[in-house]
Amino acid sequence: MELKKQNKFTKQEHNTYLPLRAIHFIRINLVGGKCAHCDEDNTQLGWSLSCDLDIETRWTSGHKNIDDCMKTFQLRTWRYQDMIEWIPFDRLSEVKKIGEGGFGSVYSATWLDVRETSSIIALKTLASSKENNNDFLKEFKSHMICNINYSKLAIYGITQNIETKEYLMVFQYANHGSLHKYLRNYFCTLIWKAKLEILKNISEELEHIHSYAGYIHADFHSGNILQDQQDEIALYVADLGLSRKTNEKVLEGEIYGVMPYVAPEVLLDEQQFIQAADIYGLEVIMTEITTGQRPFDGRKFDAKLGADICGKGLRPEFAPRTPICYIELAKKCLDSNPKERPDAFDVLNTITNWLNKISGSDDNEIKKQFLEADKVIKTLPISKHPNEMYTSKIISTKLISKTIKGIYLL
Structure with a gap:
């Protein structure tokens, strides 16, 4: 379809579905100024918030709640690339x-x-x-x-x-799949600078979820972190099926998640999911990045494991010769007391500082630790658990508490 220079398109073109939003974007708004459909100023280049084409095209999903939900978010969209639509x-x-x-x-x-x-x-x-x-x-x-x-x-x-x-x-679509899959494919060739870049991106995404959206992810593990590569590697935090607002309460007694990544205070049902619980999951991922192996591979994810995590302070292990500064940060985030854990912004700042020191021209202790760690010959352990073990399942907090008290002998 040939582009027109004028800021208008025909009624027939307007009522053509495919690709309606692309027509709106290319034909109307590339010239800037006012939108020809609603005669309002574009809110950004290529997008007019007040121009609601869906009223004219009369689309419907056939489900009123879906229509209302999508319409609500459409009216909050400021850029064309963020626009959602009903897709037949x-x-x-x-x-x-x-x-x-x-x-x-x-x-x-x-x-x-x-x-x-x-x-x-x-x-x-x-x-x-x-x-x-x-x-x-x-x-x-x-x-x-x-x-x-x-x-x-x-x-x-x-x-x-x-x-x-x-x-x-x-x-x-993320063409490298989950972070776990990415580590399995590239672990032996990853240097520490690349690992820190991954952690920086993860903590930045988590910071946005916590601070800007005011959400708790509540299911934070390596299977819910996606890697994509077009011109360069990009990382995305996904799967918000268990997420909730920071002030949202849930029923007590049972939770969902992947047990090794769930914070001990949640496993004990002493406290509902808070943002500090996501930080615990983040630092379990930190141990995974050092070993290439998911936590507690080979152990049953049962009440006994939950009791060892909560009662004995059991934590995933780090690979030999992992930098001391890295272990110290991870241990803070794995603290049994959620108040002692740093927030996502602190983790992001610390990792960014490490990357700056590694890239700097001066010889400093942080740079020395990570360069020495790069000399270790990396081997990838064989996974003992199938992938299905690391999907979210129901966890009985009551059973874990009873196991700790010795009511059940497992």
């Missing part, structure tokens, strides 16, 4: 299952109406959507709030599988 399932091809989580399946697909440089996207089922349970939109809302507040993982909208009737979120 017949506009997706080559749908393939690529993963199974604790709360839904993940697929890759080709989007025929691509708006980015790649047509490959990811789909994740929204739990309970087949049962018409209105709570299934909770995860989508959490992702949208975090996305609006500077989360980097792009969300394109919602679709519905026409055969299963399940609703799915449509995401940016």
